[in-house]
Amino acid sequence: GRPGLTQTNEPLRKPGRFSMDAETSRLFPSGFSDENGTPEGWTDGELGSICRNIRENCAPDEIGESDKYVALDHFDRRCITLWRSGLGGDATSNKSRFKKGDLLFGKLRPYFHKVAIAPFDGLCSTDVLVIRAKKPEMATFSYFALFQDRVIKHATATSEGTKMPRTNWSRLAAYRIAIPPAPLMDSFHKAVFPMCERMAAIASENENLVALRDTLLPRLLSGKLLVSASSSDD
Numbered sequence: 336g337r338p339g340l341t342q343t344n345e346p347l348r349k350p351g352r353f354s355m356d357a358e359t360s361r362l363f364p365s366g367f368s369d370e371n372g373t374p375e376g377w378t379d380g381e382l383g384s385i386c387r388n389i390r391e392n393c394a395p396d397e398i399g400e401s402d403k404y405v406a407l408d409h410f411d412r413r414c415i416t417l418w419r420s421g422l423g424g425d426a427t428s429n430k431s432r433f434k435k436g437d438l439l440f441g442k443l444r445p446y447f448h449k450v451a452i453a454p455f456d457g458l459c460s461t462d463v464l465v466i467r468a469k470k471p472e473m474a475t476f477s478y479f480a481l482f483q484d485r486v487i488k489h490a491t492a493t494s495e496g497t498k499m500p501r502t503n504w505s506r507l508a509a510y511r512i513a514i515p516p517a518p519l520m521d522s523f524h525k526a527v528f529p530m531c532e533r534m535a536a537i538a539s540e541n542e543n544l545v546a547l548r549d550t551l552l553p554r555l556l557s558g559k560l561l562v563s564a565s566s567s568d569d
Contacts, residue, residue, distance in 0.1 A: 359526075362519040373513045382486070383508030386477040389465040391432040393458055398423040398430065403457030405433075407441050410449035415482055416534045417451040418541060423458060430458040433465040435535070438478055440464040442502045445490035450482050454535035464504055472517075475524040475531060480512055 364375035373379055398404075402423030409419040417439070433439060433453050441449030443462040459465065466481065468474040480486065489510050494500035515523070 359522055362516075362522055374515075376516050376519075377513045378516075380512060380514045381508060382477075382480060382510045382512055384469075385473045385480070385514060386438070386466050386468045388504035388508070389431075389433065389437065389467050391465070392461075393430045393432050395427060395429070398426050398458060400424045402426075403455050404430070405439060405453075405457055405459040405463065407443060407447075407449055407460055407462055410439075410441060410447075410451055413448045415451055415478065416538055417454055418538050420455075420457065420542065426458060429461060431461055431463065431465050433457060433459055434467070436467075436474060438466040438481055440466055440481060440507070442490070444500060445487055445494060445502045448484075448487050450487075452478055452531055452535065454538045462501070464507070466504075472521045472524045475527045476515070476520050478531065481507070486510055 364377070366375050367373060368375045368377070369379075371379070400423050404421040404423050404426050405417065406421065406425075409417065409421065411418060434456050435453055437453045439451050439453055439459055441447060441462065442464050466477070468477045486507070490502040490507060491500070493506040494502045514520075
């Protein structure tokens with residue numbers, strides 16, 4: 336073993352660490368296949384080999400008032416969960432359609448790191464790239480591949496424009512990455528995708544609570560909504 340580490344048959348368990356069973360552990364390589372640090376059994380590829388840019392344009396007259404709408408202002412920086420959204424009535428120009436589970440990547444000023452998983456079907460600004468995994472089991476790996484800092488740095492370095500720099504899909508798609516073998520990618524997806532779904536569910540619950548607060552609070556403050564206090568005998 337490495338200096339300073341104690342050999343043990345017990346699984347490693349530390350706060351914040353994810354432990355795995357022996358079958359999953361065997362899927363991980365024990366070395367590297369080249370000087371670039373590619374793990375054994377992994378392939379050297381591009382982002383475009385695991386996901387693609389979806390371009391489904393939507394004209395203003397095709398947008399419903401109640402459609403979910405996402406602009407760059409709705410993103411939090413460096414947060415893969417999308418907590419806010421607007422309505423179709425806010426959209427006055429052509430937009431892009433996306434589906435729940437797509438990845439939304441802010442291409443305008445990409446250094447702001449506005450990248451999030453879509454928790455619902457909806458519309459977004461054309462300054463947002465809609466990215467979808469080529470296969471369902473590739474979805475989770477593609478989320479975190481595109482979210483990493485080095486991809487954001489690449490998008491920033493290859494952007495065009497001075498005041499309003501923008502990246503595009505062709506530049507992102509060409510970014511080189513190490514791609515794990517299918518069994519490992521599938522195992523990762525099965526372990527992590529439920530967590531992503533839970534994040535989406537929490538975001539939806541949060542949005543519902545915000546809407547309820549915004550509806551009830553003005554009525555409460557104006558006296559139109561009365562709250563009665565119940566009392567019980569001792």
